[in-house]
Amino acid sequence: MATSTILSNPTVTVNAIDMSDQCTSAVFHINYAQLTATAFGDVDNKYVKGLGDHSVDLEFYMSFAASETWATLKSLVGTTTTVVVKPASGAASATNPGLTLTGCFLAELPTNFALGELSTATISFTGGVYSEATS
Amino acid sequence: MAKIISPRLGTPGDDFDEAAALEAGINVQALIDGGFISTSKAAKSAKTNSEQEETR
Numbered sequence: 001m002a003t004s005t006i007l008s009n010p011t012v013t014v015n016a017i018d019m020s021d022q023c024t025s026a027v028f029h030i031n032y033a034q035l036t037a038t039a040f041g042d043v044d045n046k047y048v049k050g051l052g053d054h055s056v057d058l059e060f061y062m063s064f065a066a067s068e069t070w071a072t073l074k075s076l077v078g079t080t081t082t083v084v085v086k087p088a089s090g091a092a093s094a095t096n097p098g099l100t101l102t103g104c105f106l107a108e109l110p111t112n113f114a115l116g117e118l119s120t121a122t123i124s125f126t127g128g129v130y131s132e133a134t135s
Numbered sequence: 136m137a138k139i140i141s142p143r144l145g146t147p148g149d150d151f152d153e154a155a156a157l158e159a160g161i162n163v164q165a166l167i168d169g170g171f172i173s174t175s176k177a178a179k180s181a182k183t184n185s186e187q188e189e190t191r
Contacts, residue, residue, distance in 0.1 A: 016161045017143045017171060066170060067141040075165035082160035102160035128160075 009089050012058060014125075015081040017072045024120075025059040026085045028099045030130055055126040056083050056101050062111050062119035069121065076106045083125050084133070092133040104128030137163075141171040 012023045033050030064070045082102045092098035104125035112120045137151040144166070145151070151172045153163050166172045 015165055016156060016159075017141070017166075017169075019143075067143050071169040071171075072143075072165075075168040076162060079162050079165065080160065081162040081165065 007087060011084075011086045011089050013084045014058070014072055015076060015083075017067075019058075019060065019069070019072060020089075022060045022063060022069050023058055024061065025057070027057040028085055028101075029055045029057070030099075031055070052130060053126075054101055054104070054128060054130045055124055056085065056099075056104065057122065057124045058083070060121045060123070062121045073106070073109050073121070073123065077109045078106070080105050080128065081125070082128075092135060094134045098133035100131045100133055101125060101128040102131065137167075137172040137174050139171070140173055144171045 009020075010026065011018065011020045012026050013019065031053045033053060034047045035050040037046045037048045038044075039046075060069045060073075062069050080103045082100065083104055084101075085099045086092060086096055088096050090096060105127045106123060106125050109121060109123060112122075137153055139145045139147055139149045139151050141147065151166075156163055156166075163172075167174060
């Protein structure tokens with residue numbers, strides 16, 4: 001039977017800081033380079049896995065208060081850190097995997113200031129080592 | 136040993152294991168800069184000037 005996941009309380013930690021209550025979207029990209037392995041005699045393309053090139057895109061409400069979004073992210077620009085996204089709160093498990101990107105790089109911190117709107121920041125952590133915590 | 140300040144990181148007042156955090160890829164300096172942890176470096180004592188000023 002097909003099942004769907006309705007996200008109501010996913011968790012997002014950036015640099016070990018729980019940012020779930022400021023986050024509105026998290027997109028985890030698990031990518032590997034697609035290397036051709038096709039040779040003479042083949043009649044169809046064949047591919048093998050190359051280097052991983054992962055990333056995670058996060059959307060945050062911007063808050064300049066203590067221990068909030070700005071305080072968490074400002075010192076991470078130009079450095080590497082660890083990001084963990086889980087479908088639900090609680091311990092990581094096989095049905096609540098902690099998608100983890102260790103050593104990912106934050107290149108920029110674009111902050112949106114628009115009249116009459118909540119300030120937001122959409123950021124991308126790129127690179128790093130992908131792993132899935134299930135315990 | 137660093138101490139946790141922000142509840143977003145853990146229980147305030149608890150010890151923060153910097154070595155374990157570094158091993159997990161955590162940017163500890165960013166935690167310090169953001170005010171999430173405090174380091175236990177002893178405060179520098181006030182400089183005292185033992186030399187006596189010459190009186191004229």
